[in-house]
Amino acid sequence: MSGGSSERAVVLELKDVDVFYGDFQALFNVSFRVEEGMTFAFIGANGGGKSTLLRTIAGLQRPASGQVLFRGEPVDALAAHKRVGLGIALVPEGRRVFPSLTVYENLIIGAYGGRKGDWNIESVAELFPLLKPLMKRQASSLSGGEQQALAIGRALMSNPELLLLDEVSLGLAPVVIKRIYEAMVQLVGSGHTILVVEQDVGHVLTVADRVACFLEGRISLEGKPGDLTSEAITAAYFGM
Amino acid sequence: MSTVPDIAKDASTVPAFRVARSTRVHRFVLVVSVAIVVALASVPWWAEVSVARTMVTFFTLLALAQMWNLLAGYAGLVSIGQQAYIGLGAYGLWLIGDVLGLHPFIAVFAAGLLALAVALPVAPLIFRLRGGYFSIGTWVIAEIVRLVVSNIQATGGGSGKTVLSAARLPIDTRITGTYLLALFVAVGSILLVYFLLRSRTGLALTAIRDNDIAAQSSGVNVFRSKLFVWAVAAFVCGVIGAVVALNLLRIQPAAAFSINWTAYALFIVVIGGFGTIEGPLIGAVIYFALLQSLSQYGTLYMLLLGIVAVIMATVAPKGIWGFVEKRWNVRLFPVSRRLLIEAPPPDEEPEPAEETDVSVATSV
Amino acid sequence: MTWANVVIQGILLGGLYALFATGLALVFGVMRMVNLAHGDLGILAAFVALFIVQSLGLPLGWATALTIAIMFLVGYALQRGLLNFTLGTDDTRPIVVTFGLSIIIQNALIMKFSADSQGLDAGRIENISIKVSEQLSVGWFPLIVFVIAIAVIAALEVFLARARLGRAFRATSDDREAAELMGINNRHIYSLAMAIALAIVAVAGILLAVRTTFDPTQGSFRLIYAFEAVIMGGMGSMWGTLAGGIILGVAQTVGTQAFGAGWGLVVGHLVFLTVLAVRPSGFLAKTVTA
Known part of the structure; x- marks a missing residue:
């Protein structure tokens, strides 16, 4: 759409992706591109298929048809654990930290199948200083915000190129959400590409370079946040 | 209908x-079934004794498979300890027939109550275990009963007992009576499962099998539904054990409480198809046909059955009937x-x- | 002081039970699967060792090492090639398949080795004992078995707590899908868990075979005792399993002493049921280790 972005490399591309849970179709013909260094936001109501989209990109869900391309290469044949090695990391909905492992162990395990790179325990602790004093605590004893920071830090330990964030602000205190969104800006600044999914539109529009609305498994609207009127977003969000 | x-x-x-x-198909099935049962009921009057006795074995295995399927296929209770109730039923026949002096044909049903009397108090205990641990838990119960019976002098210890009250019956009466009882148990177990599944309990079981927690939160009393099925299966297995003892006249703890009872039931259901009434029927026929032709190989036969069960459960978990049902979209029993x-x-x-x-x- | 003797025998026997239980607990912890063929696989290991000793003429020590390696590979192949395919869909499939496996192993062993009792000979060590006092003596071999059990459990605990792979085991146990997102291949992890479980049960099976006689049908009982040890131990850690094994062992030897041969096993089972009854809640999922 805009001239400047065409020079950037395409990190992720989806072509006509359909995803089913049994007989239920969760995604219909979804196509889009994410360019390097971009923050791409998906917004939409609960149950619209946003999480399914991220799970499909991460390899936890297989598309019935269509293609997922990462850096131009199809990754559909790769299992989730192999995509981590390519540089795709998902911070799943509900945080899903390993409850019986310590914070330190959660971070260490984040590097299990990942790529070589700059991220390590120290740099994660620098990004989220609140984790520093918690290293020896069991992850199950952490607050929601602490767990979310840990989940993002854990994903960063794999040195991802593409970071998929699923509802990272859900159920968290405003001050924590603010910190997480600041971190996202920092991450993009250091060369990461981010695909973020949110129900809560407010914050995400402040950081996104591009936004797409998801309605009942279809992209109902896509564009730059500045170009989209709030009426258009509301309409695409609620299907009115 | x-x-x-x-x-x-x-x-x-x-x-x-x-x-x-219900469908029209089911009316047809009903008519044919009644005809088959009537024909089967006439067997003792024209067939040889050996045929009647073999058929008793078939009927008891069929009934056992139906009960195991009711537990594992419908209620998610994968018991590997049903031999406890088979054995208790067998010893129950001796206890009630020989010691208490009831007519053996009536003692058969009283023996089911003995099995029930053991099954009920252990249920709250082993229901605390889930999945595979539940399975081993049922086995522990069977082991305890076997050990106790083997260690008591009154029950004949390890060498067992002969059911004298049954042995003293006139031979024609005994053979015919045993045969008809076995047929009754087999048909009864099918009807029992059929009507149970059409009842509220059946609906509850489906809900539980699909999602235990969701069923509970939508008002299904999971414990009571499972307990009911557990009790029914124990009672019927007790009766089956008593019929087996009536057929063999000799009871030994090693055989009466053998894990093989469960193994047979499992094979029949896995081969025929889980969670259907038709599955165990088909499975029992196949199992029995194989048994007649291969039983002299004993160990090899069991080995082959084990291999078949593993393969079926891995590649065709719905069994032969599952295949038939999918291929031709038929259901004989409208549950x-x-x-x-x-x-x-x-x-x-x-x-x-x-x-x-x-x-x-x-x-x- | 025969009672002290009886209790000590029970404790040492408990070590062997715990060794059988460890693999069962590990597999359940990592993949929530109960392997009903676990006991039979231990007995299979004993027969493999017997075969190596008798046919290849290797000494028992080498046969043991070889058997452990074989069972490790068998475990990996079994999980990767068969059992992984039964996981995930519904609970009954792994139960049916492992039960079928148990029947297969038992009958295959009967065909190959007959149903007769066998023994593995470890030489003099089997019969010597330490005399603590006039009435109290402890056999060297049961003591060694107990020490081996403690060593194996300690090693496994350290592995789970410290090793990279051990962490992956625990992460997979906590949340399989999240572990995949860390780049952990859960099918590989499950297979390694089964491999380790069978390596440990191989040790247990061989020690059992040296300690007493064994035959192809023994596996069932080993499974039941292992199960009771796991449940009584509370499924929190491998040390709990050791405690469970010791409780069972002591209950059996004391029961035998008090009520005569034949009743010891009944007492063991009844103690298990009592523990099951008085525990506060059911025994749902807990992770591999605390």
């Missing part, structure tokens, strides 16, 4: 929904409810359910 009343009758809008379970959409009825009596069902069949 009841059809549940038209739930959208008053609404008289198009299209009408109906929840139905599942089907939601039907039909054209507005031209008059009052719509013809019972054709196979034009839409999705929501809670296929049991």
Whole structure:
């Protein structure tokens, strides 16, 4: 759409992706591109298929048809654990930290199948200083915000190129959400590409370079946040 | 062959929904089944004794498989300890027939009560275990009963007992009576499962099997439903054990409480098909045919059965009947409810359910 | 002081039970699967060792090492090639398949080795004992078995707590899908868990075979005792399993002493049921280790 972005490399591309849970179709013909260094936001109501989209990109869900391309290469044949090695990391909905492992162990395990790179325990602790004093605590004893920071830090330990964030602000205190969104800006600044999914539109529009609305498994609207009127977003969000 | 009343009758809008379970096929099945049972019931009057005795074995295995399937296939209770109740039933026949002096044919049913009396108090304990641990838990119970019976002098210890009250019956009476009892138990177990599944309990079981926690939160009493099935299976297995003892006249703890009872039931159900009434029927016929031709190989036979069970459970978990059902879309026993959409009825009596069902069949 | 003797025998026997239980607990912890063929696989290991000793003429020590390696590979192949395919869909499939496996192993062993009792000979060590006092003596071999059990459990605990792979085991146990997102291949992890479980049960099976006689049907009982040890131990850690094994062992030897041969096993089972009854809640999922 805009001239400047065409020079950037395409990190992720989806072509006509359909995803089913049994007989239920969760995604219909979804196509889009994410360019390097971009923050791409998906917004939409609960149950619209946003999480399914991220799970499909991460390899936890297989598309019935269509293609997922990462850096131009199809990754559909790769299992989730192999995509981590390519540089795709998902911070799943509900945080899903390993409850019986310590914070330190959660971070260490984040590097299990990942790529070589700059991220390590120290740099994660620098990004989220609140984790520093918690290293020896069991992850199950952490607050929601602490767990979310840990989940993002854990994903960063794999040195991802593409970071998929699923509802990272859900159920968290405003001050924590603010910190997480600041971190996202920092991450993009250091060369990461981010695909973020949110129900809560407010914050995400402040950081996104591009936004797409998801309605009942279809992209109902896509564009730059500045170009989209709030009426258009509301309409695409609620299907009115 | 009841059809549940038209739930959208008053609404008289198009299209009408109906929840139905019966089809014309089922009327045909009913007629044929009755004919088969009548024919089977006449066997003792014209066939040789050895045939009648072999058929008793078949009937008891069929009934056992139905009960195991009721537990594992419908209630998710994968018991590997049903031999506890088989053995208790066998010893129950001796206890009630020989010691208490009841007529052995009546003692058969009283023996079922003995099995029930053990099954009920252990249920709250082993129901605390889940999945595979539940399975081993049922086995522990069977082991305890076996050990106790083997260690008591009164029950004949390890060498067991002869059921004298049955042995003293006139031979014709005993053979014919045993045969008819076995047939009754086999047919009864099928009908029991059939009507149980069509009852509220059946609906509850389906809900539990699909999602334990969701069922609980929508008001299904999971414990009570499971307990009911557990109790029914224990009682019937007790009766089966008593019929087996009536057929063999000799009871030994090693055989009566053998894990092989469960193994047979498991093989029959796995081969025939989990969670259907037809599956164990087909499985029992196949199992029995194999048994007649291969039983002299004993160990090899068991080995082959084990291999077949592993393969079936891995590649075809729904068994032979699952394949048949999918291929030809037939169900002999209408236990599942089907939601039907039909054209507005031209008059009052719509013809019972054709196979034009839409999705929501809670296929049991 | 025969009672002290009886209790000590029970404790040492408990070590062997715990060794059988460890693999069962590990597999359940990592993949929530109960392997009903676990006991039979231990007995299979004993027969493999017997075969190596008798046919290849290797000394028992080498046969043991070889058997452990074989069972490790068998475990990996079994999980990767068969059992992984039964996981995930519904609970009954792994139960049916492992039960079928148990029947297969038992009958295959009967065909190959007959149903007769066998023994593995470890030489003099089997019969010597330490005399603590006039009435109290402890056999060297049961003591060694107990020490081996403690060593194996300690090693496994350290592995789970410290090793990279051990962490992956625990992460997979906590949340299989999240572990995949860390780049952990859960099918590989499950297979390694089964491999380790069978390596440990191979040790247990061989020690059992040296300690007493064994035959192809023994596996069932080993499974039941292992199960009771796991449940009584509370499924929190491998040390709990050791405690469970000791409780069972002591209950059996004391029961035998008090009520005569034949009743010891009954007492063991009844103690298990009592523990099951008085525990506060059911025994749902807990992770591999605390």
